[in-house]
Each structure stands twice: as structure tokens, then as C-alpha cells.
Amino acid sequence: MQHLLFVLNPISGDIDKAPLPDTIRAYCTQRGRTAEFFQTTGEDDLLRLRGWLATTPPDAVFAAGGDGTVSLVAEALSGTAVPLGILPLGSGNGLAKDLGIPLVLDLALALIWDYQIRPLDTLRVGGRFVVHLADLGFNACIVDRFDQGDVRGPAAYVRIATQEYAAYQPATYHIETNQEIWAGEAFMVTLANANTFGSNVVINPDSKPDDGQFEICLIKPFPNAAAPALLYRLYTSGFDDSDYTHRLRCQQALIQVPGADIVLVQLDGEPHYLPNPVTVEILPQSLRVLVPPAKSAE
């Protein structure tokens, strides 16, 4: 990998990125690599990035931002041989945590010369690209309200979640996968190829991101008294141990919310309204990702 492109999101994670290009350029030069920079604007970034990749193809592209920036770069690279690198500079950094990528910039930068390439499945939800997690229900409502507000960061997310929780009415879902049918009320329905939200909630423990299958992780309505135990399980990889959870594993699914024309869905951290029913499919090993090299057994 000689020619590297770094996609910088200036606003992610409320982190000042002004010194970043100089730091990265110096680091690359020391190791005989060249670095170029693409700044996101929040408008037409995917189209512009694809144009850049078509005219000046790099050997790898690093997303320097949060999960939204990682998703943007992953979408541009999916189906190509060019690998995705991640410099985790967001507030949650869910995919970086899942892949064992260091959260400290200096250590993550080492991936430009010391890495292994790991294949990753990606999802299409309502025809749209997802590399990490998508969901319907409670979290999608929170992400939508968060997106409309102008305050960023985990504290704002928790404040909105606490306000919404009291009045939240779970919807009914009819889910047909290529394996089984499930119908009932759910507090939240997560479509997961990955394991962990940026908040460190382990929604899908022990799943493999390159096995050609994804999981539908259901949290059913639960009484207030059950919330602490449920939260404890979500933070300790005990998703399957609760009476209020259930997982379906499949390659394809159709998710229907009876009576709705459109459904609010969170896709890699961004809220979208999608036509009902929502289609979900997996594209096996459609992305190549740079991760730290496996440690040899001593």
C-alpha cells in the first residue's frame, strides 16, 4: 500500500481535526507512503468520493471520523478490491470497536503499514447500504430526534432516550426470513452483521461478520422492573439470557409493520424513512477491511 486516501469528517466526535492532515502526512512520509485528503461536507459526499476513486484510485482509503464516515467510505469501496482503513474519530466508533481497531489515533495509524486484510459481509436494508447496524423501533426514534437536535455527544443521546422511554409504544412486526417467520410486538428490532453499538451495548454476541449470515435481534416489550437486568445483560454479552430477547439468523428477510406505508429505520447511525415492508439481504464478503495483524501464539 503506497498511495493512501484519507477521508476526513471535520465535525465527527466534536474533535478538532485541523492538525490531522499534517500529522498523517508526516507519518506516511516517514514510511514511504503518500497521503491525500478528501474532506466531507455532508452533501453529495458519496458521489464526490466515487468520482475521486474513479479518477485517482488509491491503494487503500482510511475513514477518519465516526460510524457515519466509515459507512460512507465502506459504501464507496464495497464490491471493489480497495481496502477500508478506519481512524476512529467519532463519538461511538462502533465498527472500529467490533474489529479490534485501536481507538487511539497513533495506534490506529499503524494500520497503514502493519495490518491484515479481513473480508466483511455488508447488508442492504430497503436497498440501502449498511456496514454496521440498522434498527427499527426505539433506537431509531432516538437517533431521529438526536439528528434533528443541534447537540452532539453521548449525554444528549441519553437525555433523549430517557425522555422517549416513558411514552414509547412498541410496534407490531411481521418478520419473514428465508428460515422462519416471527410475529409480535417488539421494543426494538436490530439488523446486525456486527456485534456492538458504539455505546458498548452488545446486541449480537458471538456473531461472525464474514459468514454470509446476519442476525435479527429482537427486544420484546418489557416491564419497567425488568429494565435494569436487561440492560446489564446487554452490556455483558448476555443478550440471549433474557426472557425479553430473541434472535433470528438468516440471509434474507422481509420486515412488515402492519398498517404503515413507511417505516423509520436507523442505518449506520442515520435515520431514514423506508417503504414498508423493509427488505434485508446480506452481500457476503463484499468489503475488505484493514485490521491489526493477528498476534502469533507465544
Ligand SMILES: Nc1ncnc2c1ncn2[C@@H]1O[C@H](COP(=O)(O)OP(=O)(O)OP(=O)(O)O)[C@@H](O)[C@H]1O
Ligand atoms: N463538513 C460537514 N459539515 C456538517 N456535517 C457533516 C460534514 N461532513 C459530514 N457531515 C455529517 O456527519 C455525519 C457523520 O458523522 P459521523 O457518524 O462520522 O460522526 P459522529 O456522529 O460524531 O460519530 P459516531 O457515529 O461514531 O457517533 C453525517 O450525517 C454527515 O452528513
